[in-house]
Amino acid sequence: MGITVITCISRSNQSTHIMSNGRHLAKGSSTPDVPEDGILRLYSMRFCPFAQRVHLVLDAKQIPYHSTYINLTEKPEWLLDKNPQGKVPALEIVREPGPPVLTESLLICEYLDEQYPLRPLYPRDPLKKVQDKLLIERFGAVLGAFFKASDGGELEPFWSGLDIYERELSRRGTDFFGGEQTGILDYMIWPWCERLELLKLQRGKDYNYDETPWLERMKRDPAVMAFYMEAEVQAEFLRTRSLGQPNYNLLVKDA
Ligand SMILES: N[C@@H](CCC(=O)N[C@@H](CS)C(=O)NCC(=O)O)C(=O)O
Numbered sequence: 001m002g003i004t005v006i007t008c009i010s011r012s013n014q015s016t017h018i019m020s021n022g023r024h025l026a027k028g029s030s031t032p033d034v035p036e037d038g039i040l041r042l043y044s045m046r047f048c049p050f051a052q053r054v055h056l057v058l059d060a061k062q063i064p065y066h067s068t069y070i071n072l073t074e075k076p077e078w079l080l081d082k083n084p085q086g087k088v089p090a091l092e093i094v095r096e097p098g099p100p101v102l103t104e105s106l107l108i109c110e111y112l113d114e115q116y117p118l119r120p121l122y123p124r125d126p127l128k129k130v131q132d133k134l135l136i137e138r139f140g141a142v143l144g145a146f147f148k149a150s151d152g153g154e155l156e157p158f159w160s161g162l163d164i165y166e167r168e169l170s171r172r173g174t175d176f177f178g179g180e181q182t183g184i185l186d187y188m189i190w191p192w193c194e195r196l197e198l199l200k201l202q203r204g205k206d207y208n209y210d211e212t213p214w215l216e217r218m219k220r221d222p223a224v225m226a227f228y229m230e231a232e233v234q235a236e237f238l239r240t241r242s243l244g245q246p247n248y249n250l251l252v253k254d255a
Contacts, residue, residue: 018065022069022249023069042067070088072088123183142161150199
């Protein structure tokens with residue numbers, strides 16, 4: 001299998017991301033060969049915020065990985081062999097016998113942080129670690145509020161969800177939730193914070209969120225930059241999806 005390192009969907013060359021061509025594989029595609037190089041393989045979808053969490057962690061820790069993008073509307077038949085739930089993200093641990101496939105963004109990220117101890121993202125201190133995990137879990141309601149807001153619903157529940165995290169950051173008195181550097185909580189909530197720009201585009205003058213310096217700091221983080229997507233592109237994907245024909249390959253050069 002020919003492998004090329006591509007940078008066409010990335011704003012920085014910080015990523016350790018290896019892709020065949022970035023095209024989303026669909027029904028009828030043949031099962032990808034297990035990479036011979038033993039490097040991790042992430043099954044992903046370019047517009048999925050849960051998959052984005054895993055890209056952020058892999059890039060922040062500079063762990064090499066292959067990406068295989070999946071068309072989730074016309075799923076390849078072989079996807080169920082990799083993840084019986086038919087979802088992304090799913091991480092194939094290529095060098096292990098099997099090879100095993102891990103699912104659920106939070107579990108995958110925790111595995112990566114333990115397995116690759118350089119540039120730790122979770123706090124070492126057990127109390128702080130549990131506190132971060134609680135805040136990540138609590139974000140489940142906030143991301144639910146985002147999806148409703150992005151679907152034309154009320155904005156207020158999303159803003160008040162974000163307030164909890166703003167207060168927490170000022171309580172910590174640091175640039176990032178991880179301290180002077182980004183940590184796990186920064187990355188686990190980022191995909192929905194990146195989409196504030198999308199809400200701004202969608203809602204025009206109804207958008208009344210006071211943006212915080214943390215957002216600007218995050219936009220300069222190399223892992224964030226490596227997977228950042230402009231709001232206009234996200235909006236275009238949603239437009240094609242609302243027409244019943246999602247264009248997963250919007251960012252593929254020859255799409
Ligand atoms: N709880 C999962 C959610 C993953 C998820 O919902 N992924 C969506 C794409 S953003 C998916 O694969 N949807 C396909 C489907 O549900 O059939 C996680 O955190 O990984």
